[in-house]
Amino acid sequence: MKITGAQALIKSLCDHGTKMIFGIPGGVMLPIYDALYDCTDLEHMLMRHEQGAAHAADAYARASGKVGVCFATSGPGATNLVTGIANAYMDSIPIIAVTAQVRTTALGKDAFQEADITGITLPITKHNYLVKDARDIPQVVAEAFHIASTGRPGPVLIDVPADISFSQVEYQPVNKVELRSYKPTVAGHPLQIKKAAKAIVAAERPVLYAGGGVISSGASKELVDLSERTHILVATTLLGKGSIPETHPHALGMLGMHGTAYANYAVAHCDLLIAVGARFDDRVTGKLDAFARKAKVVHIDVDPAEIGKTVHVDIPIVGDCKHVLSELLKCVEPREETEWNRQVTQWKAEYPLHYPNDGGLYPQFVIEQIWEATNGEAIIATDVGQHQMWSAQFYKCTFPRQFISSGGLGTMGYGLPAAIGAQVARMDKTVFLIAGDGSLQMTIQEFAPAVAHKLPIKVAIMNNQYLGMVRQWQELFFNRRYSGVDLTAQPDFVKLADAYGAAGIRIEKPEEVRPAIEKALEINDRPTVLDFRIAREENVYPMIPAGQSIEEMMVQRPK
Amino acid sequence: MAKNVLQHTITALVENKPGVLARVSGLFARRGFNIESLAVSITDDPTVSRMTIVVGGDATVLEQITKQLNKLIDVIKVIDYTDMAVVERELAMIKVNAEPKNRAEIMQLVDIFRAKIIDISDRTFTIEVTGNVAKVDAIESLLDSHGIQEMVRTGRIAMMRGPRTP
Known part of the structure; x- marks a missing residue:
């Protein structure tokens, strides 16, 4: 027919x-x-x-x-x-x-x-x-x-x-595809894997650097197994969040421009950097010749074009992360905790993530509260900007595919449709979108399908009435000349939620935060908008300015 | 262009399909590389085309481009011929002024270069010359004094010496 x-x-x-x-x-x-x-x-x-x-x-x-x-x-x-x-x-x-x-x-x-x-x-x-x-x-x-x-x-x-x-x-169905010009490498070269295993044994100060490739290849278990077998600490990229539970003692959180100070110190001082499914993005490396300068580099990636693209690699392994890590696990000798582990743990205690405690409504506090209220089990979608970095810092992910965020392109407006896509994929999970007032307005029309499909997504707006990340850069590098960043002319997001048929709550004080989150978690037949009126000029720290090295890291607002 | 020490000759075997050339040339253009010459034709297998690309530029960037070329779904194989033993040829047609008093000299030149006169008018010769880039450059510069009216070159094509094939 x-x-x-x-x-x-x-x-x-x-x-x-x-x-x-x-x-x-x-x-x-x-x-x-x-x-x-x-x-x-x-x-x-x-x-x-x-x-x-x-x-x-x-x-x-x-x-x-x-x-x-x-x-x-x-x-x-x-x-x-x-x-x-x-x-x-x-x-x-x-x-x-x-x-x-x-x-x-x-x-x-x-x-x-x-x-x-x-x-x-x-x-x-x-x-x-x-x-x-x-x-x-x-x-x-x-x-x-x-x-x-x-x-x-x-x-x-x-x-x-x-x-x-x-x-x-x-109609003739086609199930099997054979392309002579497209044959991705899955298995890593056994000799290269042995070399990496040897390098791990020889290393005094090794660090794992895990990216989105670990998530996409489903290699989280292997990554955690490797970390536990060798006591190597793991820093993750934005897209690598959840590849190791961030509550794990070996997890260092995110590295890079807005990464934790201790993850960046660990990478800066390590003598072996094992990159797994990560691509040495400039937001991770900062100034290239100062990045992990004492380290021998092992790079595991399925894409051969990523090897040596920006950073010199000593032991390249082209292959699927899951496959390579499981082969590596077979031949790597266990290692005990060393002085290096103690050193990094000390950095962890010395330079924790922090935020002011002066009665103001701080976004970091809000995100911590969301984390607590959802038991760290919600799927987090974000938009792009300050709120995205605060989410990466303060929402500790515990499983892969939990953190849905636009990394490479940094697309403002990603968040709301992303929350919709994530919720449709995982109806069994609470989906929390952490958005900025600027980003949200770029695709705000997507409340309509979310309401139409009765999706119970929670939209937490970190509303500072600014294009906050741009304003932060203007504050720090352009002498506080706030050009084109003021968003005070904005809709009333609570009324707007109502207009779309979603629920809306405005939160202005710290004590209102938790009840509002709890309320949102109870609403399960439509989206809920939480309009958090956060401290307008709060910045994201730590920060390594673009193209600079860890020596230039700011852990708080410069005096 | 022959003086550019960083010149690379890259051969790509690609699917003989529409749009492949745009995919390949786009990779170079995006990184600001000017393709010096590009020759494309089918091979002994009619479903496969062969591109010979001559491009100048930094070696590490070219290595990256070669890797990116390999990633294109329609690209079957890429080889950088730069440091390999290859035979390479280019064909040029040159229309040059040929006043009666100069004709003998030009014909002699054509003879020395084992080129051919393939068209003739009362004022011009059209000369076909085949050889490596240096040879084509040489005859071009010698004919230049007579006044070249028009020139077209195919761009370089190359093949490995000996029994090896890509």
């Missing part, structure tokens, strides 16, 4: 386990949405801006470990996805974006709502397709899933012209 190309597309997505699609229809997308109408295996969430659709798919992937899928129509629909696709690309998140396209006969002729989206997304997708024959659809979808989810994961875009969606095809 023949079906349409659009039906073949939907069928193929179902064949590969898609359960949820975030999207918005449009002109040339009509045949695909028509096919969706009949499909009972798929749920669709109508977002209010395509950027929201891409972010929701991205967070769905982060929270579930599955491939996230989003839909958009041609032209503006497709270009609106771009930020979301770039975000997924920078953080190696497997999503598939399906865009409709004008008819093949109209391609390149500036047709209504035409945009060369495969051209536009060339540098921000792992791969993309322009489907020219409906018979290719099952193959293309199978390849897209394979490419998005294997090796170093990433976004794949499939552009489907309207006439391809309308044309009739015989």
Whole structure:
């Protein structure tokens, strides 16, 4: 029996386990949405801006470990996805974006709502397709899933012209994909792994540096096992949060620009740095020639192009983190705690994270309270800015895929759609979005689908009526010239929540914090907005200014 | 360009599909690299195209580009020929002024370079020359004194010496 190309597309997505699609229809997308109408295996969430659709798919992937899928129509629909696709690309998140396209006969002729989206997304997708024959659809979808989810994961875009969606095809499912030009390395080289094991035994001051690759390869258990077997302490990146429970005595929290002082001291003084699924981002390393300058570097990563990209690597191991760590565990000798462990533990006691205690409403306190009230078990989505760094510092994650945040691209507006995607993926969990008043306003329209789907997400706004991180930099590096950062002209977020059909609570004093959080946790049929009016000029510390080294670290506001 | 000591010759075997060239050239453009020459054609396997890319630049950045090229889904294999024993050739067509009084001299030059005159008019010769870059550069500079009207070069193509293949 023949079906349409659009039906073949939907069928193929179902064949590969898609359960949820975030999207918005449009002109040339009509045949695909028509096919969706009949499909009972798929749920669709109508977002209010395509950027929201891409972010929701991205967070769905982060929270579930599955491939996230989003839909958009041609032209503006497709270009609106771009930020979301770039975000997924920078953080190696497997999503598939399906865009409709004008008819093949109209391609390149500036047709209504035409945009060369495969051209536009060339540098921000792992791969993309322009489907020219409906018979290719099952193959293309199978390849897209394979490419998005294997090796170093990433976004794949499939552009489907309207006439391809309308044309009739015989459906032939494709399950197995074999690409001669794409064969990611899974197994690490055994000799390199032995070398790393030897280096661990020989090291006096080793540190593990775990990134998002540990999460995406599901290597948390192996990481913790390695740390426990060798007593090596673990610093994590923003995307690596949750790869080791941050309540574990070996966990050093986040490293880098706003990392803990002790994680940064440990990295600065270590003689062996074992990077696992991390990419030596400039927000981690600061000034490159001052970064871990005494250390021999072991780098475990599935992407060979990451090895030696910014930092010289002594022992490169290309392979899947889970595979490499489990092989490493087999050959590494146990190590006992050493003087080095005691030294770092002492730093931990000497330089704890701290914030003022003067009766003001401080964001760090709010996040600690959220952590306590949720027993450290909530999935935390964040936006981008100061609140994101406070969340990374003060919400101690205990399991992988718990912390959903835009790392590489630093996309303001990620938070609300991300909370939606995470909640849909994990209906069994409390999802708390910690947002800034600036970031939230960039995708605030997504309250509508959250309310429509009765999602009980909690939205904690760290409201300082500033683009706070920019203001912090202006305070510290631009002589307090606050140019273009004042957000005092803003909606009443409590009324706004009400207008959308969500609950809203304003919190102005520390003693109001806990009751408000408890109240939000009781509301389970709609989103709750918690408008925390925090101290306006509170900064994120510690801070290593961009491009500088640990010597320039500020642990508090300079006098 | 021949004077650039940091010049690299990179060969990429790629899927013979639309858009592959844009993916490959984009990787160079994004990092501010100018491609000096690029030759693309199908190979003995019609589903595979071969690109020979000549590019100048810092070695570590080029190593990064080579790795990124390898990551492209449509790229099957990448080899940097820079320090390898290879034979390389380029073909050029040069339309040069050929006044009657200069014709003998130009024909002699063509002979010495084992080039060919492939078209002739009352005022010009069109000369075909094949060789390595240095040879093509040399004949170009000698013909320059007669006045080159037009020149086109294919860009470099290269192959490993001996029995080895990519």
